[in-house]
Amino acid sequence: MLMADMTWNEVEKYILKVNNNLTIPVGTCEQHGYHLPLDNDIFIVEYIANILSLETNALVAPTIKYGVNLPCDVHLAGTTSVKPKTLTEIITSITNWWKQQGIKHFLLLTYHGDPYHIQAMKKISDDIKLYDVSEIKYSDILEKQSSIRHACEAETSVALYLYPGKVKMKSVREHDIQPDDFKEYLFHKESNIPQGYVGCLGYPSVATKDKGNRIINRMLDSTINACYDFLKPL
Numbered sequence: 035m036l037m038a039d040m041t042w043n044e045v046e047k048y049i050l051k052v053n054n055n056l057t058i059p060v061g062t063c064e065q066h067g068y069h070l071p072l073d074n075d076i077f078i079v080e081y082i083a084n085i086l087s088l089e090t091n092a093l094v095a096p097t098i099k100y101g102v103n104l105p106c107d108v109h110l111a112g113t114t115s116v117k118p119k120t121l122t123e124i125i126t127s128i129t130n131w132w133k134q135q136g137i138k139h140f141l142l143l144t145y146h147g148d149p150y151h152i153q154a155m156k157k158i159s160d161d162i163k164l165y166d167v168s169e170i171k172y173s174d175i176l177e178k179q180s181s182i183r184h185a186c187e188a189e190t191s192v193a194l195y196l197y198p199g200k201v202k203m204k205s206v207r208e209h210d211i212q213p214d215d216f217k218e219y220l221f222h223k224e225s226n227i228p229q230g231y232v233g234c235l236g237y238p239s240v241a242t243k244d245k246g247n248r249i250i251n252r253m254l255d256s257t258i259n260a261c262y263d264f265l266k267p268l
């Protein structure tokens with residue numbers, strides 16, 4: 035149930051009678067190579083948030099569409115980042131309003147592993163829980179990767195399953211940079227663009243819809259497991 039589709043008095047009644055917890059999807063506006071759209075992380079996190087809402091009856095808040103991105107991605111047009119402290123401040127501000135309206139627990143759902151993005155949302159307060167839906171085991175599903183990278187075999191498979199019409203498989207350019215060689219970029223120490231990098235890491239060319247289906251099911255199971263009690267109805 036999307037809070038933004040309701041009137042204020044419906045929201046008031048819902049908080050009192052059905053469920054007084056809230057999921058807040060947190061996206062990023064971020065490049066995903068030549069083959070996936072900027073909104074990729076938002077599509078996925080909203081999909082998971084909606085199913086979680088069906089399971090728990092918890093309302094879903096309007097998505098926070100900006101997160102923290104790698105400084106090197108400023109060179110890839112459209113990518114838009116906020117500072118970590120800005121993200122923390124937005125979350126603190128909006129949850130303070132909702133607390134006054136009776137919301138008890140806030141679940142921040144994200145699908146973006148930038149360490150500073152995660153740090154900005156971790157441990158804001160006891161009533162705000164962060165869950166990164168990308169944190170599942172991938173090794174038995176993927177062929178060429180053992181874990182998730184970026185716009186990679188895993189992310190592209192999920193996109194092929196959820197929104198195939200927006201995936202440009204013919205435009206895939208693989209330019210793998212090993213995790214150790216990417217550390218400087220990942221921890222925001224290097225803001226130049228790696229040579230030959232078009233925005234993806236790993237092996238998107240071997241992505242399939244079937245792998246995406248298995249990944250999404252696993253994400254749903256682990257999210258429901260980890261978050262059900264926090265969101266459970268009155």
Ligand SMILES: [Zn+2]
Pocket residue numbers: 066074075145146184185189
């Ligand atoms: Zn992504």
